[in-house]
Amino acid sequence: MGPNLFVNYGEAVAAILFCIGFTNLLLQTNLIKKIIGLNIMDSAIYLFLAEKGYIAGRAAPIVTNGVTSAEAYINPIPSGLVLTGIVVSVSVSALMLSLTIRLYVRYHTLNLDEIAAQLKKEGK
Amino acid sequence: MYLILLPILFPILAGFCLLAYRKDPGRKLLTITTGICLVITGALVVVALMGTKQGLTLFHLTKKLPIYFNIDKISVIFSLLTVIVFLCAGFFSFVYMKHEQKEKRYYGYYLMAFGVLNALCFAGNLITFYLFFELLTLSSFPLVLHTGSKEAVMAGLKYLFYSLCGAYASLFGIYFLYHNCETLTFTAGGVLQISPASREGSFFLLIAFVMILGFGVKAGMFPMHAWLPTAHPAAPAPASAVLSAVIVKAGVLALIRVIYFIFGTGFLQGSWVQTAWLTLTLVTIFMGSMLAYREPVLKKRLAYSTVSQLYYILFGLAVMNEEAFTGSLLHVLAHGFIKSTLFLTAGAIIYTTGKTRVDELRGIGKKMPFTMWCYTIVSLGLIGIPPTGGFVSKWYLAMGGLTGDIGIFRYLGAAVLLVSALLTAGYLLPLTIQGFFPGADYDDTACRKQEPARLMTIPILCLTILSVLVGLFPNIITNYLTDFVSTLL
Amino acid sequence: MDFICNFPFFSILLSLFSGTICSILPGKAAKIVNRVVIITVGILSGILLVYLLDSGESFVYWMGHFPAPWGNEIRAGVLEAGMALFFCIIMYLSMAGGAHKLFDEVEESKHNLYYILINLLLSSLLALVYTNDMFTAYVFVEINTISACGLIMIRQVGRTIEAAVRYMIMSLLGSGLLLFGLCIMYDLTGHLLMSNIKESVSLLIQNGEYQIPLIVSIALMCVGLCIKSALFPFHAWLPDAYGYSTVSSAAILSSLVSKGYIFLLIKIIYRVIGFDIFNSTRIIDVLFVFGLMGMIFGSLSAIKEGDIRRMIAFSSVAQIGYIYMGFGMGTQAGMVASVFHILSHAATKSLLFIAAIGLTEVSGGSRKFIDLTGAGYRNKWAGVAFTAGSLSMVGVPLFSGFISKLLFAQAAVQVEGKMLAALIVLGISTVLNAIYFMKTVIRIYTAAGDTPYPCITFKDMKVHAVVLILFVILNVLLGVSSQPIVNMIEQGLAMFA
Amino acid sequence: MIICVILIPLLAGILVPLLPFRKRCHKEIFLEGAVILNSILVWYLLLHHSESTFLLAHFTGDLNISFRVDGMSMVFAGLVSGLWPLATLYAFEYMTKEDHENTFFLFYTITYGVTLGIAFAANLLTMYFFYELLTLVTVPLVMHTLTREAILASRKYLYYSLGGAAFAFIGLIMIIVYGTTTDFILGGVLDPLKIGDRTNVLLLIYVMAFMGFGVKAAVCPFNSWLPQAGVAPTPVTALLHAVAVVKSGAFAIIRLTYYSFGTDFLQGTWAQTTVMIVVMFTIVYGCSRALKETHIKRRLAYSTISNLSYILFGAVIMTPLGLTGAITHLAFHAVMKISSFFCAGAIMHQTDKRYVHELNGMGYKMPWVFGIFTISSLALMGVPGLAGFISKWNLAGAAVDSKNPLAYAGIACLLISALLTAIYMLSIVVRAFFPGRDFDDGPIQNVHDPNWKMLLPLMVFTVFIILFGVHSQPIVDFFYDVATGVY
């Protein structure tokens, strides 16, 4: 166990959230809950990223009144990545939701195993 | 110098033409042609024996393996025996085969067997010998299964496969011999240079024993004797006569050639092979005569007696000294003539009365006095009563056995010879007694004289005379052999 | 910085832009645009390959005004250009092969959407091949995943949607792990650019700090990519996804999509972590073992499979097992063998898929094994092509399968510990391959009785037959003249680091 | 020159279905002409061969497809080109009764070219390539009758040979990696410094490669496909399963042992003992199974299994003499077995009797066929004066010469199997010629010998058997030169 567990408490929380999301996505049978798990996982990663960029006692990277020295601001790259990452999780959730709608309309259930059983009965 | 080839090729070609001839030429013509062929072959054999001086190489199988024919004293004796027996059995079969169909096939194979046997006697080296040994099996087995009934075919097959098994065992030995002696031609005193003590030698002792077993199968040695009792009753009488008189002797000739001309007695003297061989011979002698004693069917009884008598000869060979050797050669001749007469008489009995079992033949002496008289004289010979041949050979054998340096077997051998002589009497004489003295309640009015045809009685008569002659003047043969035998041992 | 260096940038932008254009065009025009784009990209990467082969070393291309660690960057080497060219060829042939079936599988109005997905898939593959920046790679991995999922479910049949859902779940897991590993790597090294990460990683290794997080991040990235490229334990989604999707998408998915991720893994191994450092970690043996198991169990479940396309899908699980076995050997030769197998498997697998469709078409559309009897006589070209494909999979000489088996075996021999295991499993899996492929070949060539199904001659499906012949020629070409390709791969890998 | 010898049969085969033949005899003349032309070319090539290697295609690194005429290929190619024209002649007659002949002759002639390919292969890779091709080309032949058993038999044959080829492939790899070159050089190509301490692994690989090629040479655990392939028409079973396919397996093993791994590397090692034990077991197994089999062709197939292991036994003794014995048996057994298979085929063709117990009394109805069958069975048994004896003699001579106690046991196996061969061959002959007393030949009244097209090949083979038996010296000397590398 390394020294910084309690110092990087933010990242620890992010890791725990990530695992919770991961388990949900893997084990939940209900599709909606899976998508929720997905979102939890993604946001955990972005939290982790944000924590990376944070430097105590520094301002957001918007140049205020001409000060351009590096020590004034926090590291901008993680926040840039987060911004891009969010769009990815939005689009993926949209896709998953539309798939769920189509399945629900067709098989009137959200349980993946039941869908598989009905498919086998259909046999097509 | 091609004289030696004639007695071999002529009968084989004649037999082959007979077989290949499509139409059925009618019984009369068939018997005449076969008779002429037999006589010509006999003459050719005699001429060949007189004329040839040195061996003839026909062709080379592989570089060091010629097909080589050569005549020496032993082949003379065996070829003489073959000629005589084949002629007599041939003439006998002309009449006997009336009630069997397909004579053409029988005579064809008969002639081929005759040719192959001549070749066997004249073989000069082990490979030629082995070649004709196999051909003999192949050409003689149709004789056995000639009748075509289920048991006959089975007996034929059994005979074929047993002798093939023996042949292959001997082939195993030949492979090793080929590699360790520079030539396989028969030279008196043996070709093998290896001393029995060395590591190589112990292996070759084993090979010798395997070869003895291999060739012994043909002679009906104890563990492999099962084919004889089934083959003989199934075969027609002349065929079984030839079979037991001559073809079985081929096994004996093989053993002589291998032991005395390839391995050499020096190699095998006093080794465990000799002891094993002796035990086997004695066991077979005793077992053969015991089985014959309890056997009701006449032909089977004679077959068992062949087994035991053969092992008199092999006992003589196993002892490996001069008297025993001459005794065994004498016994070859004597037994040949005696056994063929016995089978021909049995054939005559079956031909006339159709009965095969001994207890059915009460009062046969009245019905067929001539055949029975020949039967009695010859069986006396076999038992070993002085005037006939059997006595002289048994005498030499016993003398050889006693003087040979074979440890305890000396006494054991003599004892077994004596006991089995008694047993031979036990299984041969009841027929004569039953025949001539059927006892009170036998009404001899119904029976009237039924002598078999003239053509059958003459061969039986000649063979009986010959067996008696062998007994009376043995030393013609013995001094013919003495100087040759000394070179062997 | 002559003009040719712009070609990788042109090809990526062209395919991206063509995606947007197709959204407004009707189906037919979109198809033409798609074909034109694929051909031009193919030509561009061909010329680039020639240029790079004689220039002998890879070049870097700034995406924007600023040098590498700040702006994005594309790096084009011989291997990248070769792969791009190969991807275009396979994609063009698969599209042409599956075109005639498109009409009864996809709604009329949604054809242009289909072509958009194909274009964007091509662009993401090109970007994956060329990019030199980890986060760009992640973005284009996402594009790849979503467009692949689109391709799977475009047929909108119950089964395809369910397969798409399973596919999405598994690949999202994969990309989640990949991103997490990426972030940890970024945190340790401070760079997103592959070459810079490499320097800082080797620095870290020397003075031995942050060992555990480094290994964990490498492990996470590897597991993420393995899940996405359907290595053995994580292959549950593959048979449904490839088995039921449309013809050309199945061919493209099986040969190109999973190969894109594997190519990214190769870049990570060579450029991000460094080949020998990667060898020192125990991850290699894990990959090796999973590869071996994949080879065996993939083929075993293929034997049990009743439906011909799912059987081919399972066989691609086994082939991916081959590739990971190549990685697992940890030698240069193993890597060369894997890259060659990527090419040969792509060529053979798409050939098999398109031939399979030809056969099912002719036996009343049903995919069950028993109905396929005698299909070889009814549709001669598909029969011959399928036989050629299965012979190549089994590894008969003169086909590309044989050469890749040869390279794998030669590589396996050098590795001390793993030699026997690799060789024996190679032998066993060849036999298993032989069993289920030859079973099908014999099945299609046993004369069925009087079946109602029509028999198709060359005239009425000209394009399909031509595509099959081209695929077979490509396969044989790979099989016979494999020496130049192997040299190219070696040169590319040397240039890669 | 070599390549056109291989290509002509391929072309001829492909042309058969394409060319429009009005009458059947045109097709026959075309095919027979092509095959005879090719054989003459092959013999011309063999008589004054040039040492040059002909390179066809170049694969990766030093792997290439190239052909060369050396001692071993002369033997195998000579044998194949000698027998093929006769077999094709026979096949014409036989196929009158079967349907869709064109595909049959297509694959039949292609196999000729492929077998020549194997014979002339200059390196292990080319041989492996043609070896796989042979499997693929012969599967349709086995499947020719398209009944259910034929399909199952062909499938089993395919799985076995492909499995075998997979393991032989590993042997190929070893040679590529550890050998100096993949070409065939008498005495082996392995160079010691590369091998270093890994001899045991190499031996294990050799045994695996032996078993791999052994599948085609019907070594014990993998030979159940051969009897089942008896379902195919007789020209196929006769030519392929007595001469081309199984012999190419044995040929491959000889190449592997003598020309790739090299005998001095394998001599006296545990690999040699294991392989010899397997071979000896197959010899006895083949014969004992044949004894129980009542279907004629399956019985001959089992006898092929044991005879093939004679060849392997010769090869495995790993001395020049052993190789001579192996080659002699390879040549002689081909002639003997093909004549017995053709006799069986003739019997089936005339009377379509398949089982031994239905042959009662046919000896006199078909004297020529059964006469030749008797001679070939006598030869197989090893009666001196016929070809079988000479090859057994050489094999046993080599075994004795090699002073290896296991080889002595091998000789015992040879003889046991000779005895068993005698039993199961002669029981057929006896049944044919001596049907027994109460046999009426009513049902087989109209049985007669087949026409000259079938009898001619049979007679030629018989003449060869007797000729080899009686005057085998020049041939055996030639084989000895081949074995000691003079050619």
Place this chain on the structure above:
Amino acid sequence: MSKKKSTENYQKTFAFHFFSWLHGEKDPYLGNVEMQPQKEYETDPEMVLRHEKEHDAIMDKVYDTQHNVQLRLFHSLYEITSILFCLFLMALLLVTISYLPATGVAEKPVNNEVAARYIENGLEETGAINIVAGMILDYRAFDTLGESHVLFVATITVLILLRLDKNKKGEINPLTKDMNPNDRIYEPKNDAILRLVASFLVPIIIIFGIYIILNGHLGPGGGFSGGAVIGAGLILYLNAFGFEKTERFFTEKTYKWICFFSLSFYCLAKSYSFFTGANHLHSIIPNGTPGAILSGGLILPLNIAVGLVVACTMYAFYAMFRKGGF
């Protein structure tokens, strides 16, 4: 008085065999060589089909979870193992995090010269005050280009799945027939409260959204966030006033063309800047004075384009989910 055996089991004794062999009756070949004909190997096709059906029946019985104990056992086992796997993953991550450099501390490897340059000369190179916006739209523009295409692909897939369009003959694709064709049935009929609030709130939301887009390079925000706000506004408007009203200004055609133009503009602009950057040509786009609206080179137009795309996408998603059409 020896116990006399019956003939059958006497036959089986060893003595009988020995003596029959001794007498030569026993024939070793009788049974073996001349056996009766073997049964021919016959299987007929319907037997194969029957076998297939049985196989399927068995498979069905095996795989239904209610009756099959092993299957249930397997399922519970599966859950336990996967939970264990996730716990293991969590522990692994926590351990790694414990070894990571402490957050909030300045001298971490993360803040190296790369971050420093973005901050120091980010302003004069990109002209954007908001360094993150500058970084996204200029330094690492390629990522963002990919980003917008991710969004575009997602919309395409949603369109594929949910859009109900009529083929030439007018009827809907049979597969999507059971989707309820028209959401108007459930539409709240002119819900007075919603209409009133919407009429007040929607303009404010849209103005605010436009502000965020325009000030992307000056303060926090940018194309993505601004677009989302405008999208939300539009959705609120749709909910309040129903589809007819929105169809007046926002139909599928407009959506299609807006997306096309903004994306293609984005692509062309960025490819121009990439091309000029890679070949070291001077790009003619001025950076403008920092702080002013028009500063920051291409960032403003790009923000506007991205904003439009995101807005339309948001609205399209909602429309698709609701009605499967515009």
